[in-house]
Amino acid sequence: MPDNADAAFGANHARIYAEGPPRQVPGFDSLHRMTIMLLAERVPPQGRVLVHGAGGGLELKAFADAQAGWTFDGVDPSADMLRTAEETAAAHRSRIRLHHGFIDAAPEGPFDGACSLLTFHFIAREARGGTLREIHRRLRPGAPFAIAHVSFDQQEPARTQWIARHVSFAGTDPARAEAARQAIATRLSVLSPDEDEAMLREAGFSDVSLFYAGLSFRGWIGYA
Numbered sequence: 558m559p560d561n562a563d564a565a566f567g568a569n570h571a572r573i574y575a576e577g578p579p580r581q582v583p584g585f586d587s588l589h590r591m592t593i594m595l596l597a598e599r600v601p602p603q604g605r606v607l608v609h610g611a612g613g614g615l616e617l618k619a620f621a622d623a624q625a626g627w628t629f630d631g632v633d634p635s636a637d638m639l640r641t642a643e644e645t646a647a648a649h650r651s652r653i654r655l656h657h658g659f660i661d662a663a664p665e666g667p668f669d670g671a672c673s674l675l676t677f678h679f680i681a682r683e684a685r686g687g688t689l690r691e692i693h694r695r696l697r698p699g700a701p702f703a704i705a706h707v708s709f710d711q712q713e714p715a716r717t718q719w720i721a722r723h724v725s726f727a728g729t730d731p732a733r734a735e736a737a738r739q740a741i742a743t744r745l746s747v748l749s750p751d752e753d754e755a756m757l758r759e760a761g762f763s764d765v766s767l768f769y770a771g772l773s774f775r776g777w778i779g780y781a
Contacts, residue, residue: 578615578675581727583771588674589619591768592703595778598668600703602626604669607695608658610676610738612638614645621649632656632663650761660688666695671702674776677753678707685746689760696781702762705769705776707741711749717742723773750775 579585600606603626609633611617618626629652634638639655646653656662671692680688692702709719724737741747748756750767754777757765762779769776 559648576613578613582675582774583726584769586619588705588769588771588776589616590623591776592616592672592674592705593620593623595703595768596620596672596701597624599639599699600624600627600670604628605630605666607663607666607668607692608632608664609671609673609692610679611655612642612780614642615759616672616674617642617646617653618649621646628652628654630654630656630664630668631704632658632660634659635724660691663691663695667697668695668700670700671696673702673704673706675706677704677773680746681746682748685756686760689762693761693781695773698781701778702781703768703776703778704757705774706753707747707773708750708753708775709744709747709773711747711752719773726772 582588596606602624605628606620606629608617608620608629610633611629612633612635614631617629617631621629631639631642631653633642633655634657636657639657640654643650656664673692677685678689696702707723710716720738720741723741724734727737729737753775754765757777757779762781765777765779767775768778
C-alpha cells in the first residue's frame with residue numbers, strides 16, 4: 558500500500574469501507590468462500606493464517622466464522638482500518654492479532670497459510686516482488702497462499718476499456734465516472750494477469766493457478 562496509507566485509508570474511509578467491496582467486487586462473498594476452501598485444503602484445523610492487508614476486517618470475520626480452530630495474524634499500514642477490523646471481527650477477538658505496518662511488521666511465523674485480498678493493486682510495482690517474498694518467507698513449505706486484486710490487460714485500447722468496466726460495475730455516479738476512471742488509471746498499481754502470475758513464481762510460489770476471475774479482478778492460489 559502507499560506510504561501515506563493512514564491518510565488514504567483514514568477514519569472516513571474506514572467507516573464506509575464495508576459498503577464498498579460487496580458492491581465493487583463481482584462475487585465478493587464467493588471470493589471469500591473459495592479462498593477459505595482453498596486454504597483449508599492444506600491449513601490444519603488448528604492452523605495459523607497470515608492475512609495481509611487485513612484492515613476493514615471483512616475477510617478476518619468471514620474466515621473466523623468458517624474455521625473455528627484457526628488463529629490469525631493480520632497486518633495493515635492503516636491504523637484506522639485496523640480499528641475497523643477490530644470492530645468487524647470483534648466476536649473472534651481472542652483468535653486474532655493485528656499488526657500496524659507493512660509486511661515487515663508481520664510476525665515471522667511460520668504460518669500454515671496466507672492470503673492477500675484486494676490489496677496488491679495499492680502496492681507499487683517496485684514493491685510487489687519484495688512483499689511477495691516476505692510473505693513466502695513466513696510460510697511453512699507447501700503452505701497455500703491466496704491472492705486477489707485488480708488485474709487486467711495493460712495494452713491499449715484494452716486497458717482503457719477495462720477501467721471503464723470497473724467503474725461501471727461499481728455503480729459510480731455518472732457525474733463522477735470520469736474522475737473515477739482517472740483515479741484508477743493514475744492511483745492504482747495494476748499489472749496484467751501474466752505479469753501477476755510471473756511475480757508470484759519469481760517470489761518462490763509453485764503450482765500457481767487462477768481460481769477467480771470477475772471482470773477487472775483476478776485471484777490465484779500458489780504454494781510456498
